[in-house]
Amino acid sequence: MAVQAQVKSLGNIRRQFEPWNDPAERPLIEVAGVTKRFGTFTAVDDLSLGIYRREFFALLGPSGCGKSTLLRMLAGFEEPTSGDLRLEGQSLVGVPPHKRPVNMMFQSYALFPHMSVEKNVAFGLKQDGMAKSEIADRVAEMLKLVKLTPFAKRKPQQLSGGQQQRVALARSLAKRPKVLLLDEPLGALDKKLREETQFELMDLQFELGLTFVIVTHDQEEAMVMADRIALMREGRIAQVATPAVIYEAPVSRYVADFIGNVNILDATVESRSDGRLRLAGPGGAIEVETPLALKPGAKAGIAIRPEKMRIGRDRPAGAVNAFEGEIYDIAYLGDVTLYVVKLRTGELMRATVINAARGIEAPLTWDEAVWLSFAPDAGVVLVD
Numbered sequence: 001m002a003v004q005a006q007v008k009s010l011g012n013i014r015r016q017f018e019p020w021n022d023p024a025e026r027p028l029i030e031v032a033g034v035t036k037r038f039g040t041f042t043a044v045d046d047l048s049l050g051i052y053r054r055e056f057f058a059l060l061g062p063s064g065c066g067k068s069t070l071l072r073m074l075a076g077f078e079e080p081t082s083g084d085l086r087l088e089g090q091s092l093v094g095v096p097p098h099k100r101p102v103n104m105m106f107q108s109y110a111l112f113p114h115m116s117v118e119k120n121v122a123f124g125l126k127q128d129g130m131a132k133s134e135i136a137d138r139v140a141e142m143l144k145l146v147k148l149t150p151f152a153k154r155k156p157q158q159l160s161g162g163q164q165q166r167v168a169l170a171r172s173l174a175k176r177p178k179v180l181l182l183d184e185p186l187g188a189l190d191k192k193l194r195e196e197t198q199f200e201l202m203d204l205q206f207e208l209g210l211t212f213v214i215v216t217h218d219q220e221e222a223m224v225m226a227d228r229i230a231l232m233r234e235g236r237i238a239q240v241a242t243p244a245v246i247y248e249a250p251v252s253r254y255v256a257d258f259i260g261n262v263n264i265l266d267a268t269v270e271s272r273s274d275g276r277l278r279l280a281g282p283g284g285a286i287e288v289e290t291p292l293a294l295k296p297g298a299k300a301g302i303a304i305r306p307e308k309m310r311i312g313r314d315r316p317a318g319a320v321n322a323f324e325g326e327i328y329d330i331a332y333l334g335d336v337t338l339y340v341v342k343l344r345t346g347e348l349m350r351a352t353v354i355n356a357a358r359g360i361e362a363p364l365t366w367d368e369a370v371w372l373s374f375a376p377d378a379g380v381v382l383v384d
Contacts, residue, residue, distance in 0.1 A: 017227060019052040026089075028053040028211055029074065029179065034083035036069050036235075043069040045235035046083070056205050056212045058222035061232035062258075067215045070232075071181050074213065075104040087178070103177040107184040109168035111156040118143065118152040121171045128175065142170040145204065162193045169201075173208070180205075182214040186221060198224045219259055223247070231255055247305075252384040256303040263306065263349045264382070269298040276376060282345040283323040288379040301382040308378035309351035311339055311370055319373040325349065327368045339364065341372055 019025040027050030036044040044066040051057045059067040072078040073085060076097035085092040092100060103124075111120050118139050125135045143149045146166040156164050165185065172180055185201075186194045202225050205212045216222050222229045223243045230240045231254075239246055239255045250256035253264060267279035267286055272293060279286045279300065286302055294300060315322055328348060329340035336352045343349060349372055364370060 017054070019055070020050070020228065025052060027051055028055075028088060029213070030084075030086040030089075031070070032084045032086065034070070034073065034080045034085060036066075036073060036078060037081045042235055044073070044080075047236060049230060049237060049240065051211065051213060053211055054209050056202065056225055056227045057214070058226035058229045059213065059215045059232060060217070060219060060222040060229050061238075062217060065232040066235040067232050068183060071104070071183055071213065071215045074179070075102060075181050076100050077104075101178040102181060103172045103175055103179075104181040104183065105168050105172040105185050107187050109156075109164050111164060111167055111171075113156055116153050116155060117148060117159070117167050120156070120167055121174050124171060124175050138174055142174050145173070145207075146170045161189055162197060165189065165197065166200075169204075173210075177210070179211045179213060182212060184216055185214065186216075186218075194221070195224075201225060223259075231258060249380060250303065250382070253301055253303075253382050256301075256380065256382060261306050261350055261352075263304045263309065265302045265304070265347065267300055267302050269294045269296050269300060271296060277381060282347050283343050285321075286379070287320045287376045288381055289377045290381040292381050292383070294381070294383065298383070303380045303382055304374050304378055306338065306350040306352040307336075308374055309349065310373045311341065311351040311353065311364065313364070313368070313370060315371045316373045319371075320376055321379070322371055322373040323349070324369070324371055327364060327366055327370055330364075330366060339370075341370060343372075 029051040031047055031049040034044055034047050035042065047070065059070060061067050069078060073080055074092070076092065076095060080093060087101065112123065115123070121139045121142050122135050125138060130138070140149070143152055146169055148163065148166055148170065151159060151163060156167065159167065169185070186197055189197060198221060201212070214222070214225065226243060228240060228242055229246050231238045231246065233254055239251045241249070246255065247259050250259065256262045256264065265281045265286065267281035270278045270280055270285070272278070276287050276289050277292065277294060279288070279302065281302065288302055310316060315324070323343050325341040325343040327339055328342040331338040334355070336354055339351045339353070341349045341351060351372055
């Protein structure tokens with residue numbers, strides 16, 4: 001396991017907001033040793049977690065890791081097999097969904113097709129017995145908030161997917177819950193609309209000052225929107241951190257490999273000096289800055305992000321970590337070009353180059369001999 005570096009969050013940075021680093025702050029939501037079993041299958045395994053007031057929190061992970069089960073337990077649709085769920089210090093175990101100050105927005109939106117937009121938004125308020133005049137005011141407020149006032153009389157099938165998503169959001173917010181739970185809310189949208197909606201959700205959450213908990217398997221979605229991310233694996237938490245920390249200082253191979261693209265080199269520790277480890281890796285010696293004090297002979301993985309790799313035809317002068325190879329594949333992605341390089345020892349390494357100019361005179365091409373290099377502070381040492 002790596003020691004987390006002190007990385008300033010580059011994620012949702014519109015505000016100074018780090019209550020998890022304040023010992024005086026208590027989480028709004030406390031998940032305390034929660035386990036959920038379905039027969040012999042353990043979906044959530046002795047999981048503990050704190051989510052703070054006004055936080056935009058993401059549960060991220062592959063299918064079957066337990067993130068949706070955890071969200072459903074917070075909503076009250078499932079009960080824990082053991083452990084406790086608390087909101088503002090009060091246990092939620094045994095409290096039915098309609099009596100919890102939380103609301104949930106589903107991936108399918110679950111809109112009533114026979115009702116207009118305004119009636120969909122008003123449905124929960126009517127169920128709670130709110131006065132008609134108050135309902136009308138609240139619905140108008142919600143539709144204005146999600147920019148759907150001109151569409152109040154339309155039916156859901158007369159709206160685009162993005163507009164339907166905003167109707168579902170308005171309905172979820174109409175009851176003014178303390179916590180809004182979002183289960184893959186953008187999954188049905190196309191890529192461009194999904195990106196636009198991510199920023200709309202961030203702005204809305206910030207404006208309302210609510211706590212949002214979102215479940216997603218899309219790492220980019222979590223990185224864009226969340227104050228913190230909990231990456232899950234087989235019912236447990238692999239790492240909880242800000243987007244910048246979880247990307248730049250992963251605590252395990254699983255985290256490093258799940259978040260973004262990464263190169264991981266297997267190496268053996270040779271010595272430590274002046275805050276650096278010297279390791280024997282494929283193609284030669286590797287030096288990495290790290291707080292870990294590993295003993296000679298210890299096995300470790302060195303994780304380097306492709307954008308931190310340098311690629312060129314000549315060996316860079318003075319480079320500590322340099323590897324010779326041959327271009328195995330090339331992917332032009334518009335903003336960057338991805339090079340897959342096969343080292344002389346057989347490993348495949350990735351390097352990305354920003355396409356800052358519209359064209360270059362002598363671009364690197366397939367089967368060309370190249371050198372890869374990275375700075376000692378660009379690698380992260382992983383022992384798990």
